[in-house]
Amino acid sequence: MKAARSFSLLLFLTFSSAQIPGGVPLLNQGQDRFRQAIQLERIGELEAAEGIYLELLDSNPKDTRVFLQIKALYRKLERYDDLRALLLNRVGIFQRDLQSHVELGELFILTDERDKAVQYWEALRLQFGETRSIYFMLMQMYLKHSLDEELDQLVVAGRDAFDDPAFLSLELGNIHMRNLDYAAATEQYVVYASYNPEQIRTASVQILRMSDRPESHDKIETTLIQRISFDERTVRSLFSDFLFKVQKYSEAYDQHSALGVSNKEDFERWIRFAENLRKEHRLSLALRSYGYLLEQTRQSSHGLTEGASKRFTGEALYGLALTYELQITPGERWSPLAEYFPGNAFFEDHLITLQSVEVQPLEETFALYDSILISLPSTIFPPQAHFRIGEIKYKITRDFDGAVTSFRESARSSKDGKLKLAANLRLADVLMAKGDFPAALDPLNQALSLIKRQKESHSLEFKLCQVQFFHGNVGEALNLLDGLLTALELDDPLFNDVLELKGFIEENYSRGDQIEKDAFQGYILAERLLRQGKRAEAASFFRSVVEAYPDSPVADEAAFRRARLTVELGEYEKALEQLALIQTSSIGDLATVMTGEIYDRLLHNSDEAATWYFRVLEEYPESLLTEPVRYRLREITTPGELN
Numbered sequence: 001m002k003a004a005r006s007f008s009l010l011l012f013l014t015f016s017s018a019q020i021p022g023g024v025p026l027l028n029q030g031q032d033r034f035r036q037a038i039q040l041e042r043i044g045e046l047e048a049a050e051g052i053y054l055e056l057l058d059s060n061p062k063d064t065r066v067f068l069q070i071k072a073l074y075r076k077l078e079r080y081d082d083l084r085a086l087l088l089n090r091v092g093i094f095q096r097d098l099q100s101h102v103e104l105g106e107l108f109i110l111t112d113e114r115d116k117a118v119q120y121w122e123a124l125r126l127q128f129g130e131t132r133s134i135y136f137m138l139m140q141m142y143l144k145h146s147l148d149e150e151l152d153q154l155v156v157a158g159r160d161a162f163d164d165p166a167f168l169s170l171e172l173g174n175i176h177m178r179n180l181d182y183a184a185a186t187e188q189y190v191v192y193a194s195y196n197p198e199q200i201r202t203a204s205v206q207i208l209r210m211s212d213r214p215e216s217h218d219k220i221e222t223t224l225i226q227r228i229s230f231d232e233r234t235v236r237s238l239f240s241d242f243l244f245k246v247q248k249y250s251e252a253y254d255q256h257s258a259l260g261v262s263n264k265e266d267f268e269r270w271i272r273f274a275e276n277l278r279k280e281h282r283l284s285l286a287l288r289s290y291g292y293l294l295e296q297t298r299q300s301s302h303g304l305t306e307g308a309s310k311r312f313t314g315e316a317l318y319g320l321a322l323t324y325e326l327q328i329t330p331g332e333r334w335s336p337l338a339e340y341f342p343g344n345a346f347f348e349d350h351l352i353t354l355q356s357v358e359v360q361p362l363e364e365t366f367a368l369y370d371s372i373l374i375s376l377p378s379t380i381f382p383p384q385a386h387f388r389i390g391e392i393k394y395k396i397t398r399d400f401d402g403a404v405t406s407f408r409e410s411a412r413s414s415k416d417g418k419l420k421l422a423a424n425l426r427l428a429d430v431l432m433a434k435g436d437f438p439a440a441l442d443p444l445n446q447a448l449s450l451i452k453r454q455k456e457s458h459s460l461e462f463k464l465c466q467v468q469f470f471h472g473n474v475g476e477a478l479n480l481l482d483g484l485l486t487a488l489e490l491d492d493p494l495f496n497d498v499l500e501l502k503g504f505i506e507e508n509y510s511r512g513d514q515i516e517k518d519a520f521q522g523y524i525l526a527e528r529l530l531r532q533g534k535r536a537e538a539a540s541f542f543r544s545v546v547e548a549y550p551d552s553p554v555a556d557e558a559a560f561r562r563a564r565l566t567v568e569l570g571e572y573e574k575a576l577e578q579l580a581l582i583q584t585s586s587i588g589d590l591a592t593v594m595t596g597e598i599y600d601r602l603l604h605n606s607d608e609a610a611t612w613y614f615r616v617l618e619e620y621p622e623s624l625l626t627e628p629v630r631y632r633l634r635e636i637t638t639p640g641e642l643n
Contacts, residue, residue, distance in 0.1 A: 004374045007132075009401055017416045032552050033052050033055075033056060034052070034056060034069075036052065037049040037052035037053055037056075037069070038069065040052070041069075041073065046073065046077070049073070050070065052485075052507075053066055053069060053073070054070070057070065057503065058227030061089070061093055062094075064095060067090060070086065071083065071086055071087070074086060076436045078110075080111055081109055082322070082540040083107065084104065084107050086347070087100045087103055087104045087107075088104070091104070092454050096128075098124075098133055098134055098137055099122055099127060099130075099137060102121070102134075102137045102138060103126075103438040104120070104140055105117050105120040105121045105124065105141070106141060106145075107276075109145050109282065117145075117302060118147070118150055121138055121141065124138070125154070125157065126137060129157075129161055130161065131501050132158070132167075132499050135154060135158045135167075135168065136171075137167065138154055139151065139154060139155075139171065142154060143175060147401075154473065155167070155168050155172065155409040164195070165191065165194050165195055166191050166194070166195035168201075169188045169189070169191040169195075170188070170189070170192045170203070170206075171203070172184075173185045173186075173187075173188035173189045173203075173206060174206065175235075177209070177210050177472060177515075178188070180216075180289070181221045181369045181372065182210060182213075182220055182223075182630075183219040183220075183222070184220035185206075185210060185321050186207060186219065186220050186224060187223055187227070189206050189207055189238070190223070190224070190227045190230065190231070190234065190235055190238065191201040192202070193231075193234050193238060194230065194234045194235075195230040197234065198266065200234060200237060200403040203238060204237070204238055204242075207220060207238060207241070207244065208241060208245050210243060211245055212248060212532065217315055219534060220242060221239075221307070222240070223312075224238060224239045224242065225239075225497060227260055229494070230482075231471040232258075232259075233259060233506075234254075234257055235563070236255045236259050237255075237259070237639065239255050240252045240255035240256055240259075240273070243255060244273075246520075247281045248372055249280070249285055250285065251619045252273070253273075253277075253285050253289065254286070254435060256269070256270060256273055256289070257292075259292075261296045261433070262302060263300060263302060263303065263631060264302075264304060264308060265304075266302075267293065267297075267304070267308075267312045269297070270289060270292070270293045270296075271293065271312065271319070272320055273289055274286050274289035274290045274293060274565065275319060277289055278319060278322060280328065280596075283316075283323055283326055283400055286319070286323045287320065287323050287324075290316050290317075290319045290320040291316075291324060293312065293316040294313065294316040294317065294320065297309055297312050297313045301595060310376055310378075310379055311379065313375070313376065314372060314376045314379050314380070314381040317368055317371055317372050317376075317381070318372060318377075318381055318384060318385070318388075318528055320368050321368040321369050321372070321385070321388060321390070324361045324364050324365040325365050325388065325391075325392060326362045327361040328362050328365065328392075328396060328551065329352060330397070334601055336594070336597055336599060336601075336617070337524045337593050337597060337625055337628050337629060337632070338590045338591075338593040338594035338625070340557075340560060340561060340564065340590075341500065341504075344496075344497045344500055344501070345462070345494070345497050346462075346465075346466060346469075346501050347527075349530070349531075350394070350395055350397070350429060351394075351395055351433070351531075351533045352395045352396055358438075358630070361551075362392075362397075363394065363586075366389065366392070369385045369388060369389045370383075372385040373385055373386070380415075380416070382413060383409075383410045383413045383414035383415075383416065383419055383423075384410075384414075384419065386406045386407070386409045386410035386413070386423075387406070387407065387410040387414075387419060387422065387423055387426075389402075390402075390403045390404075390405075390408045390410060390423070390426060390430070391403075393406060394407075394426065394429070394430050394433065398533055400430050400433050400434045401434075403426075403430045404427065404430050404431065404589070407424075407426050407427040407430060408423075408427060408443075410423040411423035411424050411427065411443070411447075411591075417453075417456070420447075421447065421451070421460075423441070424443045424444065424446075424447040424460070425459060425460070425463050427443045428440040428441075428443055428444050428463050428466075428467060429463075431443075432436070432466070432467060432531055433531055433533065434468055434532070435528075435532060437467055437470065437471035440467045441464065441467055444460050444464050444465075444467070446462055447460055448460050448461070448464075454487070455492075457486065458484060458488060458492070458494060459494070460485060461483065461484055462494055462497075462498070463478055464480055465477050465480040465481055465484070465498075465501075468480065469501075469505075469524065470524060470527060470528045470531060471528075472521055472525075474509055474520070474521075474524070476507060478502070478505060480508070481498055481501060481502045482502075483503075484498045485498055485499065495604060498566065503603070506525075507553055507573075508509060508520050508552075508554040508557070509554075512552070512553065515552065516549070516552045516553060516554070518549070519545055519548070519552035519553075519554050519555065520554050521547035522541060522545045522558075523542070523545050523557065523558050524542060524627055525541055526538045526539075526542045526545065526561065527542035527561075529541060530561075530565075534624075535565055535568065535569070536565075538561075539562050539566060539569070540564040542558040542559070542561050542562035542565070543558075543562055545558040546559045546562065551576065556582050556585040556587050557587065559578060559581060559582045559585075560579075560582060560587055560590060560591060560594075562578060563575045563578040563579050563591070563594065564594070566578060567594075567598065567602070572602050572603060573600050574597060575598060576598060579591045579595050579598075580595075581596055583595070587621035588619070588620065589616060589619075589623035589625055592612055592615055592616050592619070592620070593613075593616055593625050593629060596609045596610075596611075596612030596613045596616065597609070597614075598614065598628070599612060600613075600632070600636065606636045608638075609636060610633060610637055612638060613629050613633045614633070614634065615629065616629045617633075619628065
């Protein structure tokens, strides 16, 4: 065997020397012998590698990289006597190399001498007990070798030694969580948070991670309830986070209510809780939370400074207003698959179509924003309030003149660059809705002259392009699009929107004759009316384009837009007739999908809807809509129907 290994080593050295001009061996060139030993080890020449490691370690006993490599080799080969000698030599040189000390104890375990290992490790703990590191290392060993009783004793000893009741609690919690012992894990996280209040978020995150497993919920909840008397503030805070995560919102509110408000941190906690409720659309609870918080800001017993009191008052009022605003804004029941330029900001419809608006929430919303403007004039909230009022007047009540006033005031008074930009962009939208396109250019050009950041200037230029397009200045819009395509990075959110719009204009306008250009201008007029909220008039103009210019490239697009508006007006049968006329066109996949969605979502005829969805898969296999259609089919068909 040794002869074979020597022959292999000779081959290796011969091969190595062949790689060097002149055939000089690596060793004679003073190359890194450590690297050579690793290479030998990799090809299975373990004896040769060991020889080099030992030689290197003999010349430099403190060389850690060599020590670690030969230690790993001995462990892999289960040469425990050699490993013990190596470790003893190491601790003789580095007397406080705790890892090597601990590994010496592990050798007893590896040779089936469990009691000796435990005795040795206990002696180590007594010898090096002044450092926490020994406890962490021993903890890992006890876990590795399932020494549960010894682990419990180690934790008790560590907590006594450092007078720290929460010593190793986070680590223990993580261990119990991995072992699916949810009650024990929760217990340790409570201990950790109670004695380390600045780290309560860490404990909460771990409990919430554990709650991803539904089977953990009862154990977590029971443990938290049992531990409330241990540290009420900490446990109720953890409990409220858990209850919110598992969607027990009312019970989470009860935990916050039990804690009440006594200091600034409590105000912060309530603000976060109310905002989270609003984001989850738990509007009644959000209103209660903001209302309670607002009531507390009026009391002088919490020790808030005047500035803090104003801030919390503003945040509570602003949160209340946003919540009422959500109450008057209908939630989308379903997102249509067949959309016109889906996701393209250029054709985004801002105006909300409401069947009816409840007067009380609307009045309360305006009253709250007025309160902010009157009572908090020197804070950051008035510009935000002006912006939100403008949004309601623009999108919901269609009070365009009032919206212009609000957005102008927001842009004028805001010191926040993002809010100022948003107000100027929205001001242009409202002026377009009023039909005053020349005026819509003014705030954009003024903002462009002041803004230095390139990304913000791109947003303004994109809006300028919209104004020019909807005003009928297609050539100017194209020039702006060309400039944007040159300036925008490929990963900019606007890039695809700009590229898509440029292709649309070129296909339906630039390449056409005068008749086709006239058709496109008619189409733009219909789009302009749509932005002004004149939906019936827009539908009429889309119909005129289809009837007057049936052979123009934009006719099919106009027909699709008309069908969508007909659906919004509730005339579903008429919309189906309109869609039937363009199902063999270039946008036939969109027309077919919309037909299926009318039967599916609005007429609640799943069988007929499935027929149309299957047609999409059969006739338009390359369409981008095939995957979402296939997914919807799985939802409405019985198992086995869909291959």
